[in-house]
Amino acid sequence: MAPQPSLEDAGLVSLQESTDEDGWSQVSASLTYQLWRxxxxxxxxxxxxxxxxxxxxxxxxxxxxxxxxxxxxxxxxxxxPLLWETVRTNWSREVSEYVSVARQLVEHTNYILMNQYREELGLGPGPTIDGMWSVTEAAVNPVAASLDRVEVPAVEIDTDPFVYALGLTLDEHTSVTAVIPREHLDYVRIAFATRVTRE
Known part of the structure; x- marks a missing residue:
């Protein structure tokens, strides 16, 4: 997320990766933020x-x-409060519909719903399959979003009662998505910023 007083990087990074005989095929990194109202x-x-x-x-x-x-x-x-795994950057070696920003936004949204709103959704313990509770790509709509203070094409999910989701494509292999609990939307400016890494 773009730097802002209400959000503090909690120092919690979740990594997921898939590999094959050619090395990494997909990698995602999710960031968690501390919220200050x-x-x-x-x-x-x-x-x-x-x-x-x-x-x-x-x-x-x-x-x-x-x-x-x-x-x-x-x-x-x-x-x-924590905004748990609220921002996720996804990279895929292969370019396909499966790794489109719309698909990644749906997957990130359902992941947050399944893990943070189980009781509200009436989900029992154990493995969970998609159902009436989950969002689909039919809920994805085009919008604009801020990346490094520039308006760029993006997609959103604004139909779920518990979360709002926004995502954009960084390049043909990389996308970034954010899923924010609606109860915290008034305290968060949903804008993205490129993070500079150091060697």
Whole structure:
């Protein structure tokens, strides 16, 4: 996502890859962000997420052994909402309809729904198959999006009651998608920025 006060890179990157005899055939990297509803005052209770009683107890319990500072900080961060795997960059060696930005946006959206909204969707434990709960490519519409402050062609899914999704093609092999919970849309500017990597 483009830098903005309400979002902080949580330092959590999820990687998925597929290989064959020629090496990597597909790779995706997903980023998770910490959400700050009031970034000017991180101590503001509005920044806290809703916790059930079991989660609250587990965060407040002190173990009988010392914990390193990084772990204490990570536990404290669990009190605040995360945009879990909200931005995903996808690369595919082969160019096909299967790896189109529309297809990738649908897959990313269903992945977030299946993993973050199971109870709301009435999904039981265990493996899940697509059904009435899942979105399809029929829900994908053309729009424009911001990439490095330039408006570019994009696609969106704006039909799901729980999430809004936006994606765009970076080149014929690469796309980027974002899936944002609707409850957080007022706090997020959905714009993409190229991340500079260092050797």
């Amino acid at each position: 009031n970034p000017a005052n991180r101590d503001d209770p509005v920044n806290l997420r809703e916790l059930d009683e079991a989660m609250r107890r587990s965060l407040e319990e002190e173990p009988p052994w010392p914990r390193p500072a990084w772990l204490i900080e990570r536990v404290q961060r669990m009190r605040y």
